[in-house]
Amino acid sequence: MKYLPFIFLLTVIFGCYYTPKHKAQSIPTTQHTALPHFTIVDAAFPLKLSLLNLQDTTKNRYPGDDIENKISQTVSAYYFDECAGDSSETSFKIKDIYINTIHLRDSLYSIYLVLLKYFPTEEVNSKVLIFDNQSKTFIDKPLDFNLHALYDFSYGKLSRSNLKINFNINTPEIEVINNKTGPSEFKFNRLYHIGTANAFETTIIKITGNKIDTTFFNLKWI
Numbered sequence: 001m002k003y004l005p006f007i008f009l010l011t012v013i014f015g016c017y018y019t020p021k022h023k024a025q026s027i028p029t030t031q032h033t034a035l036p037h038f039t040i041v042d043a044a045f046p047l048k049l050s051l052l053n054l055q056d057t058t059k060n061r062y063p064g065d066d067i068e069n070k071i072s073q074t075v076s077a078y079y080f081d082e083c084a085g086d087s088s089e090t091s092f093k094i095k096d097i098y099i100n101t102i103h104l105r106d107s108l109y110s111i112y113l114v115l116l117k118y119f120p121t122e123e124v125n126s127k128v129l130i131f132d133n134q135s136k137t138f139i140d141k142p143l144d145f146n147l148h149a150l151y152d153f154s155y156g157k158l159s160r161s162n163l164k165i166n167f168n169i170n171t172p173e174i175e176v177i178n179n180k181t182g183p184s185e186f187k188f189n190r191l192y193h194i195g196t197a198n199a200f201e202t203t204i205i206k207i208t209g210n211k212i213d214t215t216f217f218n219l220k221w222i
Contacts, residue, residue, distance in 0.1 A: 038101065039100075042103050047174040054115075063112075070138055075114065078097065096117075096119045098116060099115035099117055104174060109132060109139070109183070111131070114126055114128075124152065127143065128144075188205070
């Protein structure tokens with residue numbers, strides 16, 4: 001997989017601010033009750049997270065064992081590898097970092113956007129899982145898509161950040177680009193924010209075989 005700049009940068013910037021030296025662990029059997037129930041929410045392209053009501057649990061559905069297991073693995077890796085969690089859940093529980101998973105379906109591929117938060121600051125992050133609808137397998141590795149500059153999460157509600165409001169950002173976070181000559185491409189939009197620097201960031205990816213490639217990247221400073 002080619003390096004996906006900024007949108008898929010190192011987790012030291014877009015992850016949980018600390019990466020432990022140990023590798024990811026598995027939560028012991030006695031800890032399984034602490035895992036959240038990984039349901040998903042169906043949505044449509046283009047995705048505007050600000051329009052979703054994640055508090056309405058009546059729209060949640062069970063995705064099936066294979067997909068739930070992949071989501072569980074993704075959340076677990078984030079908890080251990082990026083948030084310095086431990087198997088005893090000493091400082092915070094794995095369920096504390098999970099928000100929900102958004103499912104977006106195109107003809108050939110689906111996107112599972114796993115929404116996450118850093119504990120205790122609850123800054124919003126996410127992992128992008130690409131699923132092949134025909135082979136019923138996931139493509140490549142999860143991709144980082146940090147949303148902390150666009151959204152806040154508190155009391156079970158995802159809300160627009162002050163930066164998103166002040167910069168009047170209404171662009172969808174994820175769009176599909178339909179190509180007449182080949183598979184669709186996916187466009188990701190977010191606000192890049194570090195210190196006092198802000199830029200509107202756009203990345204377009206395509207799936208080639210079992211790999212994810214970047215076809216376009218742009219930063220527009222604001």
